[in-house]
Amino acid sequence: MIVRDLMTADPAVIRPEATLDEALDLMEELDVRHLPVMSDGALLGVVSDRDLLATAGALAFRPGKESEAATLADRLGAELTTVSSDDSVVTAAVDLVLGRIGCLPVVDDGRLVGILTEFDLARAYSDACRCSPELSDLDPRVEAEMSANPVTIAPDETLATAAQRLEELGVRHLPVVDDGALVGILSDRDLRKAAARDLAETRAVSAAMTKRPLTVDRDRKLSVATILMHEAKISSLPVVENGRLVGILTLTDLLDHCMNALREPDAPRR
Incomplete structure (x- = not known):
């Protein structure tokens, strides 16, 4: 199974000049948790709702003030992990689990073509267990x-x-x-x-x-x-x-388990 089989193609994106509140509003409107940040066709990063909530100080109960002024450009990190649509799902699962990140932008030839999330991998695991009786030993209680x-x-x-x-x-x-x-x-x-x-x-x-x-x-x-x-x-x-x-x-517990469950039968296990 490869990333193309699971990813959401052509995901919604947002510009770096958008405010944190605008990004949160768009996430709520689209019922998504991650938004790629794009400028002139270039992928600059990805923001998650949890990133934005932590930045806005929600856990410290400082709503509104900081998030109204801050833009996404101020909050983007230097590191960005991506996968290609031809990568194996196992490769993506390892990146998600070890990196403790919620999604991976899918980039082919420098162009954003999709996004792969933790939920996509969880769905792949449940589908594999349902369709492949030989995986029963990888479906514990x-x-x-x-x-x-x-x-x-x-x-x-x-x-x-x-x-x-x-x-x-x-x-x-x-x-x-x-x-x-x-x-x-x-x-x-x-x-x-x-x-x-x-x-x-x-x-x-x-x-x-x-x-x-x-x-x-x-x-x-x-x-x-x-x-x-x-x-x-x-x-x-x-x-x-x-x-x-x-x-x-x-979901993190599930993904830890999925890294092994989604491997090809002849692949070495972690």
Whole structure:
């Protein structure tokens, strides 16, 4: 399988003079998380919603001011990892996982022809498991890949506390637990939306969390969890057993596993 089979061709792009707010608005309008930045036909970089949210200071609850003035040109890094449409999906998976990046621009002969995201690779993994019985040994139960006993937060704790906890732990999602029961999940994206709605940092987590989150049982196959994430366009799933939280599975966990699962049968495994 090659990149061309999975990529989104001719993706929407944005100019470097656009502001952070304009980029976030376009992402929301198009329901995408990444935008290539182009100028006069040249690819300058890629911005993600998380890049922009962190820059805008959403986790520190400083909405609006900084993002209104800053442009994308001010935020582009020097390094840009790309792939060609003829590269193998395994090559792309390695670049995504090891680089901890959410997408790869697809460039042929110096021209942007597509974009490949984490969700595209997750879909390839679930499709491969469904269509190839010989891959059954590479489709373990969710409990084999999840992070057990994740750090949680209570619904009555403040958004400021949640932001600090996310930053200290270096994670993007906090299950919200009340008296032992899972009642929601809070992500860094939820915090950005709270900041945009001018919710004070003293407001409770319950005001910004996603209520009744999608979950997966620890005994389900990993490919099933992958399908759930892909269809819902979410990057984490609380893992439950008899309705109680026992872990969390993230898109990064899936991609770590996918690097091996998507290899050709005769390819050496990592």
